[in-house]
Amino acid sequence: MESFILSEWLLQHFDSLGDSPAYRRLYQLICRAILEGRLTAGSRLPSSRDLAADLGIARNTVLQVYEQLSEEGYVRAGVGRGTYVQDISQDLLDAPAAPEDTLAQEAAHPDGVHHLSRRGRGLVSRLGFSNLQAGAFMPGIPDVREFPLKTWSRIQNRLWRSEPWDLMRYAPAGGYGPVRQAISDYLGSVRAVRSSAQQVVMTTGIHQGIDVAARLLCDPGDTVWIEEPAYWGVRNLLLTAGLRLVPVRVDAEGIWPGEAEYARPPRLIVVAPSHQYPLGMVMSLARRRMLLEYARQVSCWIIEDDYDSEFRYGTRPLASLQGMDESGRVLYAGSFSKTLCPGLRVGFMVVPEPLADAFANAVAELYREGNMMNHAVLAEFLREGHLAQHIRRVRRRYAERRACLIDEIHRHFDQTLEIIGGDAGLHLILALPDGVDDTLVVRDALQQGVVTRALSTYYLERTHARPGLLLGYAGVSPEDIRPAFDTLARVVGAYL
Ligand SMILES: Cc1ncc(COP(=O)(O)O)c(C=O)c1O
Known part of the structure; x- marks a missing residue:
């Protein structure tokens, strides 16, 4: 590629890189031109003086970019004889070809999971955490x-x-x-x-x-x-x-x-x-x-x-x-x-x-x-002694919220659905009848803006899992518990 064409190409693209410093823009564009094959191996870059004048930037900026490109192996500088693009095609040839199964895995897992170890793949295939950390009825969260x-x-x-x-x-x-x-x-x-x-x-x-x-x-x-x-x-x-x-x-x-x-x-x-x-x-x-x-x-x-x-x-x-x-x-x-x-x-x-x-x-x-x-x-x-005092205070508050949630459950379902584990903690479980897929209930509730967790997912062996919903109440005020439970009750009702 002739040097003046490079200058033209740089001029065309120089402003499209926004407000970043001239040094960064020039460096990025020349790298791109080399990696994309626009500048072929052995071609000579314009002199720093000419390029600086063409682009209207300081000559020092161009010199700095050439120096960095040289250190990183994109170009080679012959003393007093100009700056030439290196042959980087060899780098690709030297890299071992990806085995077929790697390519197949990449296609199957565009999210990058195939890069992980077996342990890593196991971990990310079982994730339980949620980015939702507040609201009715996320369990495990204090107020x-x-x-x-x-x-x-x-x-x-x-x-x-x-x-x-x-x-x-x-x-x-x-x-x-x-x-x-x-x-x-x-x-x-x-x-x-x-x-x-x-x-x-x-x-x-x-x-x-x-x-x-x-x-x-x-x-x-x-x-x-x-x-x-x-x-x-x-x-x-x-x-x-x-x-x-x-x-x-x-x-x-x-x-x-x-x-x-x-x-x-x-x-x-x-x-x-x-x-x-x-x-x-x-x-x-x-x-x-x-x-x-x-x-x-x-x-x-x-x-x-x-x-x-x-x-x-x-x-x-x-x-x-x-x-x-x-x-x-x-x-x-x-x-x-x-x-x-x-x-x-x-x-x-x-x-x-x-x-x-x-x-x-x-x-x-x-x-x-x-x-x-x-x-x-x-x-x-x-x-x-502040912790003991704090716990006494929030315990009273959580007890009110727990009572409010239990009232709501009874109001909507009378005694037909069992409440499990309501004596302590920050959540209780609303048991669902055998045969109900609690993960579907959780999914539908989430679509309506109510967060719960499915009891069955806490079992290692799902075959004997009980269906139910974990409902966290500690972090939810009674004013929020009532409308959220109305919504949840409608979702649950559709499965009964
Ligand atoms: C049974 C149980 N153990 C431990 C933890 C997490 O504890 P930590 O936040 O101290 O890591 C939780 C969090 O919900 C939990 O439910």
């Missing part, structure tokens, strides 16, 4: 508008003013010391958890705690018992860690393993004894003792997921499983996602003493934790 902004910001402002340089570094292994102590004290008094501060390892939430525990305590292929049904998030973490999941049935007393399961001890058991998710029952004392004794005998670990046990509307919160454990087999996973707000991403793991240093070091090594300003605020917040 963030109740967050104690004034108290939190008062403590935080005081800390910022103290020039808290140490809080702005990476956190030490295990996290900020005073918050570990404050959490240990708090759990001792409200959850009967027995721990020292050293056993408390700060995390970004239960998700991270269980992820680390799965990786530190299990090898790929190890067996894990999970409750059936269970929270999809934890299920997906464990599957992605390469573990073999054994879904164990639950009844009104919680997890209920059978002979076949007892015969093959797992490496890990994950339970939510204080408030089974999503069904909401509390594990009985007999089952707790059975589980602890079994873990002691077969030397497996138990993870206690204690995500929202503070919210009980009749009875007092139950003591933790960890507090009953005499053999050091229980890891207690806790979080402030439900008691304060999920966006904080503050949680913790209370681990048996012999594991404490390994867990603290592993979290520091894997994630280079920080977030110490929030940890420091939280430490004060706990020490000054």
